[in-house]
Every structure is written in structure tokens, then in C-alpha cells.
Amino acid sequence: MGWSVDKIAAALGELSEDLGEGHARLVDYVLEEAEKKAPQPRHLSTVDVFANMQSIALDASASPPPRVETMAVKFKASSLLAIGQLD
Numbered sequence: 001m002g003w004s005v006d007k008i009a010a011a012l013g014e015l016s017e018d019l020g021e022g023h024a025r026l027v028d029y030v031l032e033e034a035e036k037k038a039p040q041p042r043h044l045s046t047v048d049v050f051a052n053m054q055s056i057a058l059d060a061s062a063s064p065p066p067r068v069e070t071m072a073v074k075f076k077a078s079s080l081l082a083i084g085q086l087d
Contacts, residue, residue: 064070
């Protein structure tokens with residue numbers, strides 16, 4: 001059996017399709033197994049305790065109003081890249 005460029009291209013195309021299907025099956029299996037092993041939530045509530053909380057956006061250089069508790073949050077550059085906030 002002689003190999004020609006067309007036969008090699010066809011064989012590589014078929015291999016590429018097989019690899020894609022195999023990868024999809026593997027990912028599906030891994031996700032299903034991870035879902036089976038995931039712990040169940042320990043606390044379920046029908047009440048949204050933050051529903052009436054007002055949002056107070058502050059500039060980093062501004063000081064908070066009196067008697068208002070604030071929380072500082074730092075983000076890693078990799079997490080900002082993941083959500084598209086940093087180019």
C-alpha cells in the first residue's frame with residue numbers, strides 16, 4: 001500500500017476527528033465524576049439577607065462615611081484576566 005499526500009491528509013483528518021470525540025467523552029466523564037463527588041451545600045436558605053443592603057461605591061482614595069463598615073478587596077491579575085477586566 002503506497003501513501004500519497006491525499007491518503008496522508010485523509011488519515012490525519014480522521015485521526016483529528018477521533019481525538020476530538022475522545023477528548024469530549026473524557027471531559028464529560030470527568031465533569032460527571034466531579035459532580036458526584038462535590039459536597040452538598042451545608043446551609044440552604046430561602047431568605048436573601050443582602051436584599052435590602054444598599055450599595056455604597058467608594059473611590060479607593062476616598063474615605064468612607066462615618067459609621068459605615070467597609071471591606072477592602074484585592075484581586076490578582078490572573079483573576080482579572082479570566083474575567084476580561086485586564087488586557
